[in-house]
Amino acid sequence: MSFSTLSEFADLLAHAPAPDYSAREQAQSRNAQLTKPAGSLGRLEEIALWYAGWRGDARPRVAAPQAIIFAGNHGITAKGVSAFPPEVTVQMVANFEHGGAAINQLSRTAGASMSVHAIDLDRPTVDFTQGAAMDEADCVAALTVGWNAVDPTADLLVVGEMGIGNTTSAAAIANALYGGAAAAWVGRGTGVSDAGLKLKEDVVAAGVARHAGKDALGILAALGGRELAAMAGAIARARALRIPVILDGFICTAAAATLEHACAGALDHCIAGHQSDEAAHGRLLAALGKEPLVSLGLRLGEGSGAALVIPLIRAALECHSGMATFAEAGVAAG
Numbered sequence: 077m078s079f080s081t082l083s084e085f086a087d088l089l090a091h092a093p094a095p096d097y098s099a100r101e102q103a104q105s106r107n108a109q110l111t112k113p114a115g116s117l118g119r120l121e122e123i124a125l126w127y128a129g130w131r132g133d134a135r136p137r138v139a140a141p142q143a144i145i146f147a148g149n150h151g152i153t154a155k156g157v158s159a160f161p162p163e164v165t166v167q168m169v170a171n172f173e174h175g176g177a178a179i180n181q182l183s184r185t186a187g188a189s190m191s192v193h194a195i196d197l198d199r200p201t202v203d204f205t206q207g208a209a210m211d212e213a214d215c216v217a218a219l220t221v222g223w224n225a226v227d228p229t230a231d232l233l234v235v236g237e238m239g240i241g242n243t244t245s246a247a248a249i250a251n252a253l254y255g256g257a258a259a260a261w262v263g264r265g266t267g268v269s270d271a272g273l274k275l276k277e278d279v280v281a282a283g284v285a286r287h288a289g290k291d292a293l294g295i296l297a298a299l300g301g302r303e304l305a306a307m308a309g310a311i312a313r314a315r316a317l318r319i320p321v322i323l324d325g326f327i328c329t330a331a332a333a334t335l336e337h338a339c340a341g342a343l344d345h346c347i348a349g350h351q352s353d354e355a356a357h358g359r360l361l362a363a364l365g366k367e368p369l370v371s372l373g374l375r376l377g378e379g380s381g382a383a384l385v386i387p388l389i390r391a392a393l394e395c396h397s398g399m400a401t402f403a404e405a406g407v408a409a410g
């Protein structure tokens with residue numbers, strides 16, 4: 077499977093596999109026999125059934141989680157939309173490679189492998205108020221980096237990003253997909269002032285107006301960034317491989333939302349890991365019908381909020397697959 081245009085990529089989304097309904101049904105019947113009052117493990121039960129369906133295994137466990145971090149630079153930073161300078165992107169890539177970032181600690185804690193893909197950092201995207209951030213070839217190249225980064229033997233995927241300026245890009249994507257006022261989609265990112273927030277609002281409004289009328293993948297190319305497109309490519313590949321995905325914060329969710337708009341149901345293999353403190357993340361998750369697993373006030377990105385809940389998903393599967401049934405344990409069923 078491969079693609080060389082956005083329309084070929086959209087075709088892959090349209091032909092993506094469904095979950096294995098029979099494995100899900102078997103998991104459901106097992107769940108009904110486990111030594112606990114029906115429904116008493118709450119959402120953990122739902123997670124186990126969702127995971128079993130995607131893996132095609134009624135009694136699965138999480139053995140090989142993978143975290144992939146993509147980095148890209150944004151032309152829009154020239155407008156002053158971030159509290160930090162764009163050089164921080166490449167500096168943080170070195171930090172990821174040396175094990176010093178939050179995501180390194182969270183991946184290790186969760187027992188996940190972690191890799192970093194810096195995409196053309198010396199070639200920032202075009203300022204999207206002046207033109208399309210990426211042309212089609214650039215966007216396809218970034219989608220391909222993400223597509224190829226997924227380990228086919230992984231059984232749970234986290235995608236994260238690093239790219240100074242990318243909360244502005246994510247807000248513009250969300251605004252273009254869902255409409256409304258730009259103010260409803262911008263947030264403080266790395267911590268911009270009130271004046272910075274107003275500037276972001278104007279920049280997003282200008283970008284959305286300039287690129288009006290595009291389809292979902294056209295919006296990703298025009299307003300996104302290479303790391304956002306790579307996250308979208310990795311999420312799509314995970315679907316093709318039936319690897320469940322944990323979505324991270326606002327930026328990851330905005331990139332993912334372009335897939336859902338290109339093809340309804342494209343994110344059925346994804347669960348929302350957390351709700352970020354970035355102002356519009358809750359609104360974006362609600363638009364996608366995704367209920368976050370936790371809300372701990374994180375506003376970092378890097379895949380941090382997703383990696384954080386790998387142990388929670390692992391725990392749901394340990395209960396589902398490790399517990400005894402009433403018959404096995406000789407416990408009287410109610």
Ligand SMILES: Cc1cc2ncn([C@H]3O[C@H](COP(=O)(O)O)[C@@H](O)[C@H]3O)c2cc1C
Pocket residue numbers: 157158159160164168237238239240241242243244264265266267268376377378
């Ligand atoms: C040191 C540092 C580490 C980070 N790790 C993630 N981000 C996060 O902040 C950036 C988005 O915010 P904005 O749109 O305001 O630039 C992204 O790189 C995101 O991953 C970081 C930001 C900084 C400064």
Ligand SMILES: O=C(O)c1cccnc1
Pocket residue numbers: 243264265266324325326327328352353354357374375376377378
């Ligand atoms: O929610 C996120 O992904 C986020 C929020 C602020 C800064 N960086 C990332």
